[in-house]
Amino acid sequence: MLHEYLYIAGGGLLIAIVAAAFSRRTGVAAPLLLIGFGCAASFLPGMPDIQIEPELILSGVLPPLLYASAVRLPVLDLRRNLGLITWLAMVIVVVGALGVGYVVHLLFGVPLPLAIALGAVVSPTDAVAATAIGKRLGLPPRVMTVLEGESLVNDASALVVLRTALVAASAGTFSMGEATASFAWAVAGAVLVGLVVGWVNVLVRQRLADPVLNTSISFAVPFLAFIPAEEVHASGVLAVVVAGVITGHQSGKRFSARDRQVERTNWATINFLLEQAVFLLMGYELPSLIEQARGESSDARIATMVLVVFGLLGVLRFIGVAGPLLMDRRRRPHRAKRMRSRIAAVEERLEDLSPATTQELDRLSIARHRIARHSADVDFAMREPLTGRAGLVLAWAGMRGVVTLAAVQTLPLDAENRATLVVVAVLVAVATLVVFGLTLPFLIHALALESVSPEDERDEFFGLMKQLAAATTEQLGPMEQLEVDGTPLEPELVESLKQRFLPILLGHIQSLRQTKPGLRERSLLIQHLYLDTMRDMLMQERSIGAYSSAAYARAEALLDREEQRLNAGI
Structure with missing residues (x-):
């Protein structure tokens, strides 16, 4: 039996490579291809029944996946787009999870905690397909940053809501007050754990000259952040993201060039393998899941639930993107003018200062550095605004992916209508990949967004x-x-x-x-x-x-x- 799984793993790796190469040449989203290949493979004669424990996905796959993306995210871009990223990744995800949950509960009779759990797993977007298309077609860097930053943070917020909903499902009741308090601690505790682990990781690794030890510690960091955070009932995935961002930001001045190159290559490879494996595995399991779901619900009920959830997510996505962009468009010129006036006034006061001591000179240098940063931020906001066309791309890039597929498998095996909920989540993810993923390249071409020329x-x-x-x-x-x-x-x-x-x-x-x-x-x-x-x-x-x-x-x-x-x- 073991050799069969080895053959399957080798075949899966070959399929993943072929799918990635085909996707880059044709523009078809690789996740969509992998799900299709997985479905086709499940019908081959002699293929075994594969079932992965949900906890293995949550604790073993998601931490390295998120860490691999977090170490590559520039803190500068994250800081400048933090408001919009937070809005999309936390507020919209939580509202989407609750909204989808209540609608599914009212229309289809699914218990409220499980319905909210379904809403939580389908709420986070996945930037893999969108950024692959965007890089190939030359999307503006700021749009890419928002997509990548949102997909990192929304995974954490969605999984916090999911965990809260599952706890409520086991208790049989759902309290908004308890859920809010749990969410607040999950975020605060995760940030604290992530900061500690990230800084300890950096301080230890900068003192190591052995690339093998450095790489080994790097592989352990996602789990060193995830496990303590989960033990204190905080968000393990958010702790992983924070640790990854800290590590990536500090690597420029604390790691050697060799260590940075090795880490980039290693984590790019791990990210590729894990993402491809999750999509391929979900496609492989999809036919059997559909059969189980048919034993619980009719085809019409499943199809209707998919359409309702898909429609709610689409409407919420467009409203959630349009609101902040319209407000920014109205306020940006006045805010920039006001900030430039303040900066000019502060610069005049600084010019009149005559530092007499080294301490005063250092304080003056720090103040000038902050003024330069604020001035650069204002210039960036005016130079690279998020226009209506960019907002349309952001809204259209609301594809679901690996986190949805991984998180939905964490639903308890004995949960009511589990197979139905899993199939609905998977079909919603597939629908977003088909509807948005296949049309996104044409939309980008039609909008003719201005990108940075070579x-x-x-x-x-x-x-x-x-x-x-x-x-x-x-x-x-x-x-x-x-x-x-x-x-x-x-x-x-x-x-x-x-x-x-x-x-x-x-x-x-x-x-x-x-x-x-x-x-x-x-x-x-x-x-x-x-x-x-x-x-x-x-x-x-x-x-x-x-x-x-x-x-x-x-x-x-x-x-x-x-x-x-x-x-x-x-």
């Missing part, structure tokens, strides 16, 4: 690198004045570094191998010095946010490549 991206990147180089030179002083162990640099070394290293940080120093002893070592030392200083300047500039996250990512990747080259001694 030329603008390149110009922004070069502008950032020039600014970093200028700040580094100002920090260290002219290269001719630098000394190594009290000895000034040789003129030929200064000239080589200026011509080959400083302009774009990609020059090679192979010719130095043939020069006198010690020259190459001093060259590497100076390059490391400039590289470390430039990375500090990058972190400072990123905390302000005058450039896009894409430009900061490209700059960090360039510095990482140069660091790895220097560490290799080439």
Whole structure:
């Protein structure tokens, strides 16, 4: 029997790779393909009946999935879109779960706690298919950020509602007051646990030079955040997200280039494998689930429930997106004008100050840094507004995915109408993938949203690198004045570094191998010095946010490549 499951796992991996490649070439959502392949595989002769324990999905699959996405999310973009992300990921999810629950309870007689549980599992959106399409078609970066940030946070809020509903289902009653208090603690406790685990993870790993140990700790972090949070009845998945965001944000200045590259590759692979496996498994189980559901409910009842839930989610999604965007459109110009006036007034007061001590000088520097960040935030809001066309894409990208499929399997095996609820949730997810996923590329083409051109991206990147180089030179002083162990640099070394290293940080120093002893070592030392200083300047500039996250990512990747080259001694 074991070899059969090994064959199935190998075949599933091959199918996942084929589906991903086909999706990238055709634009068809990969989750939809995987569910179809899974359904087809279940009808093959001799295929075993596979049933996965719900707890394994919740505790074993979701934490690494969410962590893999969280470590890649730029904090700068998350901070600037936090209001809209919070609205969509918490308020709309909770309202959607309760609204769907009450309607399903009233129309179909499903017990209220189980109906709310159904609403909870179908409320969170999944950005996998939408972002894959958006990257291929060039959606604006801010739209991508909202989609990714929302899909991270809404998983946590939906699972908190789900857990509260299941507790109420086992007790036989549902109290809104108790549910609200439970939700508040779940969020607060999760943030606290996630912050502690994230910072401990960063502080420990920055002291390790062994990539194997570093990778091992990285694999353990999602579970180290999830388990303690669940033990104190907080949201384990939200704790995982917070720990991942902390780790990703701090990795730029606390991890080595090699560790960052290894972590990106490892978690991208894990994310791909787990996502594909969940969709494929759900497609494999779908035919048997439909048969079980037919034993509980008629086809008409199931179809009607799917249409009702799908319609409610669609209406709520469009209203939830339109409301904040309309308010922002009306208030944005006045808010920007008011903020710029305040910034100008504060800058005038700062110019009149004459710090007399080092402490006062540090406080003045911090104040100027904050003013620069606020000014960059205002410029960003005016430069990249979420227009009506962008809002339509956000609303249309309300596809359900891996969390819906994973969470619905956590319904108790002895729950009333369990098979019906599972099938309804799966069919709703499939319907969103079909209706929205297949039409989203055409909508994006029709709306002709303005994206950042390659030329603008390149110009922004070069502008950032020039600014970093200028700040580094100002920090260290002219290269001719630098000394190594009290000895000034040789003129030929200064000239080589200026011509080959400083302009774009990609020059090679192979010719130095043939020069006198010690020259190459001093060259590497100076390059490391400039590289470390430039990375500090990058972190400072990123905390302000005058450039896009894409430009900061490209700059960090360039510095990482140069660091790895220097560490290799080439």
